[in-house]
Amino acid sequence: MSGFDKDWLTLREPADRDxxxxxxxxxxxxxxxSAPPPRTILDIGCGTGSTYRTLAPALPDATWKLLDYEATLLEEAKRQIGEKDGIEFLCRNLNQLDDAVLDGVSMVTASALFDLCSAQFSDRFAAQLVGRNIGLYAALNYDGQMQWTVRHPFDEQVVEAFNRHQHFDKGLGPALGPDATDHLSSLFEASGFSVSVATSPWQLRGDMAELQMAFLAGLKRPILEIGNIEEAAFSEWLDFRLSQIGSDDSVCIVGHTDLLAFPNL
Ligand SMILES: C[S@@+](CC[C@H](N)C(=O)[O-])C[C@H]1O[C@@H](n2cnc3c(N)ncnc32)[C@H](O)[C@@H]1O
Known part of the structure; x- marks a missing residue:
């Protein structure tokens, strides 16, 4: 169980797209x-298919494999996208990935995934891609930055605790968390791939109130697990943050980075 539910993924999809x-x-x-056909894209950790919905409209000739180990999320992806030619849904665990899943693949995509992955997993996976001349688009990796335009004295402590928790094992080994993009970037550069990195921050205003509320609520468990902030102090901070949602000058910024790496063919 990854703990990502479809409602959370649905809430974040528009913010991710922006x-x-x-x-x-x-x-x-x-x-x-420009890749030779068939242009097959493998989306790993696809969830309910957000990456497919964002990328597919510009690529009518591409065929897709959508992979996740959460059967319920994959079912939801199938329901939203529909079963059609040129798209395959694979229920697989990335920890036990059969190499054959990469057969015929031109590019791997992943969104909001590599910050959950360990260095060991990323090293192994990148080596598989490099060995087969397959590129990677790894978007929306959390980069450790979380800011609010309306400040609270406790913000820094909360962010620091959250960032420490980002390195906990999320099922793919001790997670890279905010180091994910730098780590991938070094791996692919060392292999002679062409690498580009760009920032992709969420900028959440009042029109994304529901996402902001869910995001803030989701901070509680990791912060309390880290244990250096008292529950009462966290609740006070949370109440303040919730009270600010929707006010004109309040914006919540959550930093991410996107990475694109492909072989120089
Ligand atoms: C943060 S969600 C992102 C989902 C989707 N890419 C999106 O942007 O909406 C991470 C996804 O990775 C999947 N995942 C996590 N660990 C996995 C594993 N070991 N094997 C396959 N999928 C995994 C989860 O089930 C979840 O769907």
Missing amino acids: ARSLSLLQSFNRYIS
Whole structure:
């Protein structure tokens, strides 16, 4: 169980779409469009299919494999996208991935995934891609930055505790958390791939109140697990943060980075 439910993924999808780096999306489209057919894209940790919905409209010739180990999320992806030619849904665990899943793949995509992965998993997976000349678009990796335009004296402590928790094991080994993009970038550069990195922050205003509330509520468990902030102090901070949602000058910024790496063919 990954603990990501479909309602959370549905809430974050519009913010993710707005946040993705446009220039990396354009480079991704150019790269795929120039790859020899069949242009097959494997989306790992696909959830309910957010990455497919964002990328597929610009790539009508591409075929897709959507992979996740959560059967309920994959079912939801199937329900939203529909079963059609050129798209396959694979219920697989990335920890036990059969190499054959990469057969015929031109590019792997992943969104909000690599910050959950360990260095060991990333090293192994990147080596598989490099060995097969397959590129990677890894978007929306949390980069450790969380800010609010209306400040609270406790913000820094909360962010620091959250960032420590980001390195806990989320099922794929001790997580890279905010180091994910730098780690991937070094791996692919060392292998001679062309690598681009761009920021893709969420900028959450009043029109994303529900996402902000869910995001703030989701901070409680990790912060209390880290244990250096008293529950009462956290609740006071949370009440303040919730009270600010929707006020004109309040924006919540959550930093991410996108990475695009492809072989120089
Ligand atoms: C933060 S969600 C992102 C989902 C989707 N990419 C999106 O952007 O909406 C991370 C996804 O990775 C999947 N995941 C986590 N660990 C996995 C594993 N070991 N094997 C396959 N999928 C995994 C989860 O089930 C979840 O769907």
